[in-house]
Amino acid sequence: MTTTELLITVALVALVTVAIRAMPFLLFPAGRKPPAFVAYLGRPLPAAVMAMLVVYCLKDLSFQRASGFVPALVACALVVALHRWRHQMALSIAGGTAAYMLLLRLLG
Numbered sequence: 001m002t003t004t005e006l007l008i009t010v011a012l013v014a015l016v017t018v019a020i021r022a023m024p025f026l027l028f029p030a031g032r033k034p035p036a037f038v039a040y041l042g043r044p045l046p047a048a049v050m051a052m053l054v055v056y057c058l059k060d061l062s063f064q065r066a067s068g069f070v071p072a073l074v075a076c077a078l079v080v081a082l083h084r085w086r087h088q089m090a091l092s093i094a095g096g097t098a099a100y101m102l103l104l105r106l107l108g
Contacts, residue, residue, distance in 0.1 A: 071103035 001009070028034045054076070062068030079096035083089070 067104070067107035070099050071108060074103055075100035 028038070033039075058072060058076070061072055075096040078099045079092045082095045083092040086092075
C-alpha cells in the first residue's frame with residue numbers, strides 16, 4: 001500500500017469507529033425511552049458475553065502438562081475471588097492478568 005492508501009484507510013476506519021460509537025446516542029436520545037426489546041437485551045447480554053469470553057479463553061487448554069492449564073485456571077479463580085471480594089473490575093482483571101503472566105513464567 002502506498003502512503004496515500006494507508007492514510008485513506010486509517011481515516012475511513014476512524015470515521016466508521018466514531019460513527020458506530022455515536023449511533024446509540026443518535027438512535028436513543030437521553031430523553032426518550034428505548035424500545036422494550038433493547039431494554040430486555042440489556043439484561044441477559046452482559047452475562048452471555050462474559051460466558052462466551054470465558055469459553056473462548058479456555059478452549060485451547062492443554063492438560064498434557066501443568067503449564068498448559070494451571071496458569072489459566074488459577075487466574076480464572078483469582079479473578080472470581082477478587083471480584084467477589086472487592087467488586088472492582090479493574091482489580092479483578094489486573095490481578096488475574098498478573099497471576100496468569102507470573103504463572104506462565106514460573107511454569108513455562
